Amino acid sequence: MRGGTGHPGRLLGEFRRTALLVPLSTDDDGGLMSGWQGGVRWIYAFTDEEALARFADARGAGAESREWEYLSILGARLVDAVIPTVDGPTGVAVDVADEDGSMLFPPVVGIVPDACAVDAGPDVAEAV
Template identity: 90%
Template sequence: MGLAGEISATRDGSVHSGRLLGEFRRTALLVPLSEGDDGGLMSGWQGGVRWIYAFTDEEALARFAVARGAGAGAREWEYLSILGARLVDAVIPTVDGPTGVAVDVADEDGSMLFPPVVGIVPDAQAVDAPSAGTDRAEAV
């Protein structure tokens, strides 16, 4: 079914969240790089949480680019292909502050947030863990 299909099924109420999370962890996501000189991953802030933008395919990434005002003749967007598991287990621990993953955010009916909570991100980065946020590295 793939991650996009699991998101759709979850939104319809026909899939358990554990199955969705498993598919997220197994999926190679496309994460655009920021335009600045820092070479970091593109992200945004909402509700005190940094959300790393990730996409299930190039078409979903293109819809996001268009929604951000990148039309015909706009620059090419560089991106990293990374497994969801590696994103939450290896990348998020290097970011300062609460960080989650926003998947396919330009698709109103196909987007999904994976927040920085126990069971999604490592406990040390989870905002709902008993000792949340005590040993965070600086943003890369």
């Protein structure tokens, strides 16, 4: 769903079935590259190498810089297996350097596991 139109279920389904490119962090602690906004950690993910390259360029790390290592992972595995291992609210930011094509998948029920969702009721937290 973009701009209030579309089918959010279809978009989420495509996201879960898509192989995404997730750059590895250059920090000493390693892991996946991410950023913080509004109290949420956003894992950066890209739909292809060109989108990742645009992101690198926007960060001032274009072609003349080093190559970025990345992981190829299904969207479903990213939200179902990786996000539960991260401390704090975590979502996925897809193609963030593309003004008209970027998408955010926030840490809410229906996108991430209920135990990781910021809008899950208290019964979910007790069940974990």
